[in-house]
Each structure stands twice: as C-alpha cells, then as structure tokens.
Amino acid sequence: MAIRGVSISVPDGAFLVLLGPSGCGKTTLLRMLAGLELPSAGQIVFNNKVVSDGDQKWSIELKKRNSGLVFQSYALWPHMSVRGNIEWPLKVAGLNKAERESRVANVLKLMDIQALSERYPNEISGGQQQRVAIARTIAPRPGILLFDEPLSNLDARLRVEMRSELMRLHRTIGSTTVYVTHDQIEAMTMATHVAVMDNGRVVQFGNPDDLIASPQTAFVATFVGTPPGNIVPFSAGGRVLGKPVKVKQPLPEPCFAMYRAESLELSETESPRSLAMEVVEISRIAGRKMVTVMDGGLRLTAITDKRAKFTVGAFVQVELPAIPTAWFNASGERIAA
Amino acid sequence: MFISLIVAYTTARFRTGWASAIITQTSNLPLLVPGIAFGAAYIAYLSTPIGPFPTLYGTFALLVIAATAYLLPFSVQTGCAVIQQVSGELDESARITGAGFVRRLIGITLPLALRGMVAGGLLTFVKIIRDLSLVVLLFTPTMPVMAVLAYRYASEGFMQFAHAITVVILVLSISATLIAQRLQDKAQPWLKGKVRAGNSKLA
Secondary structure (H helix, E strand, O other), rough: OOOOOOOOOOOOOOOOOOOOOOOOOOHHHHHHHOOOOOOOOOHHHHEOOOOOHHHHHHHHOHHOOOEEOOOOOOOOOOOOOOOOOOOOHHOOOOHHHHHHHHHHHHHHHOOOOHHHOOOOOHHHOOOHHHHHHHHHHHHHHOOOEEEOOOOOOOOHHHHHHHHHHHHHHHHHOEEEEEEEOOHHHHHHHHEEEEEEEOOOEEEEEOOHHHHOOOOHHHHHHOOOOOOOEEEEEOOOOOOOOOEOOOOOOOOOEEEEEOOOOOHHHEEOOOOOOOEEEEEEEEEEOEEOOOOOOEEEEEEEEEOOOOOOOOOOOOOOEEEOOOOOEEEOOOOOEOOOO | OOHHHHHHHHHOOOOOHHHHHHHHHHHHHHHOOOOHHHHHHHHHHHHHOOOOOOOOOOOOOHHHHHHHHHHHHHHHHHHHHHHHHHHHHHHHHHHHHOHHHHHHHHHHHHHHHHHHHHHHHHHHHHHHOOOOOOOOOOOOOOOHHHHHHHHHHOOOHHHHHHHHHHHHHHHHHHHHHHHHHHHHHOOOOHHHHHOOOOHHOOO
C-alpha cells in the first residue's frame, strides 16, 4: 500500500503542499485526489461532497469532479496548437464557441502567452509549455487545482520565476490548490498548509512556520528549512561518534538532538562539547558562509560570520550548544521538553 | 489494423490481469502456425457454407480473412508500441477533462497513433504482398496472387516472367512506403515543428 492513514483537511482557497522525498506516496495521493486512482479505503470530500469512497469502491465521474491536474511532464497534446490544447477541454465541457474563445483569450492573457497561441508544443520552450499546461488546466475553471511537481523540469532561474507566477495565479483565481513537490523551498515559500509525507504517511501537517519552529519528528527536522536542521545521534551515556560530550540527555537510551545551523560554532580549539570534523563543502550565502562538515556518516551544516579561513579537507572543531533545539527518541519522535 | 488497435489499447491500458494476458497470447497464436497450414485450415473451415454465409473458397474475401488472421501478431505488436507511446499522461490529461473513451480515442489517441498505424499497416502490407506460404493454397486461377504467379512462372521455367513480377512487387512495396511517408508529413504538421522552431529562434 502506497498511502496509509492520511487524514487531512484544508479550508477552501488553501494552498496545500504535499512535501516528501521521492517514493513517499505524494504523487499517488494526488492521483487519488484527481480521480485517476481509487483509494482502497477512506473518503475524499470536496466542498462537503464525497467524490471518492474507497470503502464502497466508488468514485464520482471525472466530468463532475471539477478538478484540474498539471502533470510533471506537462502532457500537452503534440498534435494540437497551443490554442487547440487549451480549447479541447472546453469543447469536452460543452461550451459554445463564443464562450470558448473568450475563455481561451482570457487564460492566454493571464499566463502571458498570447504570442504563442498558434504554435505547436514542440515549437516552444519548456517554460512556455509549462505555462500552456497551466492555462489548459485553469481554462475550465476547476474548483480544485492539482500540481504534480510542475517546476522540477525547469532550470533554476525559471523555477524561481514560475514560483511567484503560480502564487500570483493562486491569488487571482483563488481555487483550492494541492501542490506536490520534493523541494522544501517551494513548500516553504508557497504553501498555506504543508503536509510532510514519508513512507506513505503524513508525518506532520501544519503551516510552514510551525514546521520549521517545531518539527515533530527527526525526519521533518532534516527535511525542512534552509539549511535544514542538524540531527546529532547520542548513544547511551552521552557519546557522539564515540566521544563523550557534555550535553544533558533527556533519556538514558540513545536519542537524537537537533541543532540549527546558526547555533553551531566552528573553532580551532577543542572543548568538552566539541567534535573534530572534516570540512567537505563551503558555500557563500548572503555574506555569510555555510560550512558542511563530516565525520563518518554524520553530516552537519553550520552558518558562520567568522572571518576565519576554512579550507575543504581541513579539520575543524564543531562546538555543540549545551541545550539543543529539540530532542527526538530513537524512533525519531519528538521528546517533550 | 483496427482490430489490433483495440486489442493493443486494451492490453496497454490494462497491463495486468489474466484477461489481457490471454488476449495477448491469443493474438500471438498465428505466429506459431506455419503459413501453409494456416491456408489449409482456412480452406477446410470455409469451403462449406456456414449458416447464411456462402462458400468462400476461391474468393477474395477468403484471402482477406485469412491474411488478417495470419498477420494479427504483427499488427498487434506495432499497435501496442504505438498505443504505449500515446497512452499514459497524454491520455490521462484528456481523461481528467471528463472526456469519455470514444471522445479521447477520436480526439487524442487516433491522431497521435496515426503515424505508427500507417507504419504498421505498411509493414503488414509489404509482408503479405510477397508472402507465398499462406496464399499458395488459397489462390485460384481466377484470382492469381503475384507471389504465387512468380513462383509458378519460375517453376515452369519462365524465368524472365518471374523476374518481371518480382520487379512489380518491389516497385509496389517501395512506392507504398514513399506514398505513406508523404501522406504522414501532410497529415501531421506538428512533426515539422522542429524546423519552424529553429527558424523562429533565428528571427
């Protein structure tokens, strides 16, 4: 089973992001929402109306479901022009010619692709195809808009551009939107609600600020935030990678401590709470330095303002604060402070 | 080709399950039977009237029926390849608009599958036009088939006649291929898009 025990609901007009690593079931969940797949149990309700009922093996006709899906691959019909692509769903919906033309003109303008209307999909760039795919989906005015990793095929600059474009679109048309991505930056910038998924389950559901401020599992802590939180494993007896560290553990058994990147200090001198680790990566972010250090399987990221020179391959002392941001038990669940 | 398109669509869409496995295996059966046995079987089967249908021995209809059955595996295979290319997200994005099966078949699947279908039809045409084993038993003097004619001329020592017919078969096959290609280019303007896209980038 790809999805288990998912129970979330969002208000009308929300922007819900399903966030998780590949293979966590987020696309399957989206396809169930779209009506392309039937859940084996449980219900999907749009607007107080049951649209899929897995217990009764029933799903409302796609025609009456009133949902639109933008595919990762765009899935434009190559034998139709941009106009044809946008118009076909309207023909299926049985709209008359005048209405169709006004809607097509409307979405072409909304997505700023008027100039491309007579071109074929293979004559336009990936970013333009993306715009056409979105135009095609919103033209029938679906009550719920579904996006399946729509930005993952675009280059980095275009992705940032489309991100704000999609948010503008959401503000303009106001449909409830469900957006699937593995990119936590997209989730954090666009969402009103985020459901972090792992292994077919929703591990945490909340708004972006909550996820960063109080991750409920070690997985969420390592998945959200830029850079994401550091998880340090403590063995029984307060050792990290075999070295005793003076940090008070809440449980006698092994557990995980979360430290934010900005709370880790890098220095040359050893202390009772420092770990000697190798510098593997340095990147400059807005005048600060993000230093990634490694020792065995443990990988930590620190952000520092220090002028000190770090060289890749050199060893540095990583000073852990006495009180971590959060503690998680051996199975990754949060321990109440 | 139409039968094979339906078969292919069903098997490509519902890839799992015993029904599609049976259909696929059945469509491959004619591959196992030698052509000559196939011809003999059809003579035995249709040389007596069945119900309202008249005796078909020696008619063109018999040839068509036997050839259709004989070539089914080939057309199903090409059909499968074509449909698998077209189905998937292109079909799903049409499904989600609420379009029914027939609407999608006419609006999306058929136009996209056309090129592959023509190619598949061509393959089977070229195969049957030079086929001897199937038709050698089915042909009659009133309805000579070219491959059989060439064979008879050759066995009777009229080598030049046999060669002439072979050339005719060759010319037919080649021109069929060329004509089909021309038709495809005209019918599918989007395939020429690459060139136009290149031009517009320069402009």
